[in-house]
Amino acid sequence: MKNRLLIGTLFLCFCQLSCNDDLLVTTDPTRIGTDLFYKNETQFLQALSGVYGQLQGITGAAYIFQEFPSDNTTLDFNPLDRGGAAGWEAFEFSTVNQGNGEIANVWNLYYSALYNTNYTLEKLTGSSLDASVKAPIEGQLKFLRAYFYFNLVQYFGDVVLVTSTLDKPDQAFDLIRSPQANVWAQIEKDLKEAVTLLPATYPASQTGRATKGAALGLLGKTYLTQKKYADAVTTLKQITGYSLNPVYADNFNTAKKNGPESIFEIQYQGGNDLGEWSSFAYTFAPRLSAGAVTGFANTTPGGRNIPTNDLIAAYEPGDLRKDASLKTSYTLNGTVVPIPYVIKFTHTHTITGRTDDNWPVLRYADVLLMLAEAINEQSGPTAEAFGYLNQIRTRAGLKELTGLDKAAFKTAVLKERRVELAFENQRWFDLKRTMTPAELAAFMNAYGAKEKAKPTVDRGGIAFNAQDYVFSDYEYFFPIPAPQILINSKLTQNAGYQ
Template identity: 85%
Template sequence: MKKITVIGALFLSMIQFSCSDDMLVTTDPTRIGSELFYKNETQLQQALNGVYGSLQTITNTAYIFQEFPSDNTTLDFNPLDRGGAAGWEAFEFSTVNQGNGEIATVWNQYYAMMYNINYALEKMAGSTVDAAAKAPIEGQLKFIRAYGYFNLVQYFGDVVLVTKTLDKPDAAFDLTRSPQAEVWAQIEKDLKEAVTLLPATYPTAQLGRVTKGAALALLGKTYLTQKKYADAVTTLKQVTGYTLNPLYADNFNPAKKNGPESIFEIQYQGGNDLGEQSSFAYTFAPRLSAGAVTGYANTTPGGRNIPTNDLIAAYEPGDLRKDVSLKTSYTLNGTVVPIPYIIKFTYPHTITGRTDNNWPVLRYADVLLMLAESINEATGPSAEAFDYLNQVRKRAGLAAVSGLDKVALRDAIMKERRVELAFENQRWFDLRRTKTPAELTAFMNAYGAKEKAKPTVDRGGIAFNALDYVYTDNEYYLPIPAPQILISSKLTQNPGY
């Protein structure tokens, strides 16, 4: 696999550097150069595995950008350590600015991954490897590129769209942000091509790789996000071969990974020293809970992604998903501490800090709810739309809904998505998809007012900052990282930053 070092900028991660013959060139005899790599199927698979590894890195902090900004989660406030106030905490309190380090990091992570994808695709195109062997690898790479831009365009709006490597450094400084329409068109193109290249299933040893069903599901979500409802319905109905797990908890149990409901999930492996583990249980546990939540006392939990009072109240009485997803307190040394926390990703494990939980990206329940939404938006309430919604509710132990008009059914679907997909990095994009910037501003300010009046977690006597939970229209998009603007004068900043 070709390793790319990111030096604080998109541009350096886009460029394939070359040296003239008269420059001093040394070769490390222990390493395989890129000119000798990508020659057989094994090497192509190794390059692909490296891209999957990039997905792990990106997913480790995706909650910061996809849950924290929403009304789903908050943080276990630490009055003695305000080191995160300018970084990850800013996403909770709506105080993000262009100098935020988390934004700079995620930008570089995505574009480093894009470079590796583009480079692998180019080298693979010239490879003599059998076309039948290359097809699924190409399909996986194009799906992951589409998934990356699916997130980037919703984070930043217009983004730099690059689908090939650059061979001269100067060319990087001519790159500009492409309009969102062009980015969405590229996402659709990659996913349509992936559908034709990917298999429906893999052998057991390769479970977890991107399938045709995953490409169709993300393509359907792409159409839904753009309000192309008829296309979304047609595409999502092609996502077949999946079924809801009988038990909601089976979706998150490490012993039942990649089950019948799983369409695509980020793969992790704990219990060893391979460095492929997840650690969400530690990140999300209350910060002073020690081992009360994780089972290992000599740790310092992160206290991040704490379920809000607002979300907890959204569960209907008798909803079986609530006790699988969260707890409202923990007990330490015989004392009950009333701080909620996520348990969806908390399971027994054998090594401190190394959990075995995968991260769900696309589940069949998501597809069913997208179908209900798309049908309702395209043609209004129908028996079919209610059926898709009620399949999800039935598994949750809830009564079927019926007889709602279009607006009421829209609200019911959104509420169902909120609790069904809670803490799976869906909420912020759902809010953005279903609300205009002005509507989202009013919604988030109303939520912020409730959280300030009655915080989910005690703040230890520290008052809210005057800017906390003051959401403005421009926050519909994140700012372009300040280092990128400084590096290239051709990059423009989003309004309001």
Template identity: 80%
Template structure:
């Protein structure tokens, strides 16, 4: 059996194994071996940039796991091609199983990035870099490792926790899943180290790199997710130097990237052939919209991540965020087509399929709403908690809220997070954080019944199956990919799959 496990990907790609036959020992002039790399600050920065590149790839499909399973988005399915029904569409209809190839791709992508992080950290620890040069590199790597595990532990629960490379590939077959509690401890350790190591800002040439503020904001979210409310408040209050953008839409305008509200965003660059572009506008536009939304008919739209009727109804009258986030129809050849679509990532660009839009990961509005939530959980709706919540509402053109009890305030914050952070891959994690598995299943079954009765998008004659929109408690976690269990029989499967 091939030993092509996720965490030895780089080991293989860097060709660290050699053959005894001298005539087979050759040097590829297009590749740099590890024995001559990792020697100076420039090379270590290149290694970190490689992980940021993997973050781009992971983010390209993150909506499948962060929005589609929730009540925020649905699909504009193709009735003539049902090949995707068992892949990304399964996350919308709650028909995911352990053989889903999108889950196995997710697993491999994350663990490949984690291997590269661990390998680079090991090389960094024995390098001759001085402390000043080493600190921000180590801090970024630990921030990214924490970020990846923060996602994985919420997706899968107990995890294979690896923080060092393996001396022998055969050791991979002895790895087992660690308890969630152990994973959370490691995340906190990495972020605490990152806070101590990272600078508040970078030179213009390094804009977009993880900062101290990013590590603090993520650590605060980690505490909030674990219901460590006191720690969340004290940590999030240290996220300083940021302000709300006066205009909500400016947060997503490629001409105003990394603005005053941006704490951390995934960097993309369109308009060239460098391979760093994004394409969310094309992925999210309704299938038959041609050039009506993107401006280019040569790259077919994907019809994925369509805003639901349920989400559209959640916007209050006069909410300025609605028109900056979605449209409820488009016009094609003079005909109005009533299919909603996301516009947060739809901006003018010069080359078909290559947009310049970044992806927001952490914004100051998120921090304010997390503070409001954590304070309310501790003390109820205090004036301070109202202040954080109402800052976000005021920017949106809405009236301040007041006079709520603790439960109502909690629901108000959750609703505010839904519309403020719509289509930024927060919704599914927010639902999981605030509900038990049984509560989440009941909530999603109620939503599913509404979507079955009145689909947001016509299904073109394709009937729902008996399994569509039927949620069970065990779906709180994704299944461990069947392909990984086949490779390593010591990995256990999540209950229910």
């Protein structure tokens, strides 16, 4: 295990006790100081693994911010416990405000990871490591920093852009939000540099590390998000060495991790006490399903990220991806319960609550669909664009599409992305990328009206609140956490949340 990326967040305690009398100056022998660490390749790889480890925590809650706000998922409503109403549930019902605890948590998670990334990069720059050793470590750190900001800028719009650590604590009170254009420019810069620094592959012992393909994939998505279609096409076409899995479900099979379609995925390992397990199956199973879904009866599933009626209806008849992605009911004690749930991340495991499922961030299917979208936006639905789209449909057991105009092709690609990448935390960013704030508001309000009229999950007689599923233009971005503005008055709030 020590050579794998399945090492949890590395806790480096940089602490020195001092007083006025030099004779009493001492260093705690149980802690590692910065003067002792960051001295060799092994220590830098440990620090890098610590940043990778933080991805696990970030990813564990990402569905709240990237699936719940969309039309893809809802929740198994609990009329007897409304404890989550002001927190994670608010993202489903479009009632998020600046006091939301999940917003505060996600901000802290990302900036903690960014601090560790920046600190390690600074130490790496000043180290005496050989350039050939430095390069892949630097490339991975810059990829990770770009990934963190790729999510942050889409969550919040203008964000605090920091690429170095601070010399004094007081400097933190002078930080302000940088314009989105500056953040996107930094993301591009980091990814372009990562492309030149990262290898195409690693030895098996280092499976899961960010590669040149991962950097190119995220850079292509960065260009696509900014509507730089020519750059997106050029970049995405540089991605080689990957192919579609012949069987769609194999992308999520825990016995076939990091397969030919995987470009970058968050690594987890269950079945032990190392603290590297995932638990998506438990989070996403219907809350009263006991062991009917997870296989372990002594648990209380979360009932979150429930597939909506709207998404289920989006699957065409015969689509092989549906049965690999979701179930529309479960059976408990001989009774069929008509509550849908995600099965992409539900596989056999040996210890309660400790699953072995990785989380896909970039798949080759995503690249093909991005190419189809970018080419269509740039040149219309060319034969090449149809070719990329139809590769995905053919694998799904569906007939090829032909004869669409530019608008219809764009709609077809967005729908294909919805079912191909369902529950992989892509839908919300896809909607934002392809719609203006006003268009997104209209779209989400129409979806909300359908969900109110016919809820995916029975609400036990509890009526919707008047503000549920009422989406306004300003909700295109989440609010800046209230505690951050209290700490630093120079931070401004997103419009609409004051």
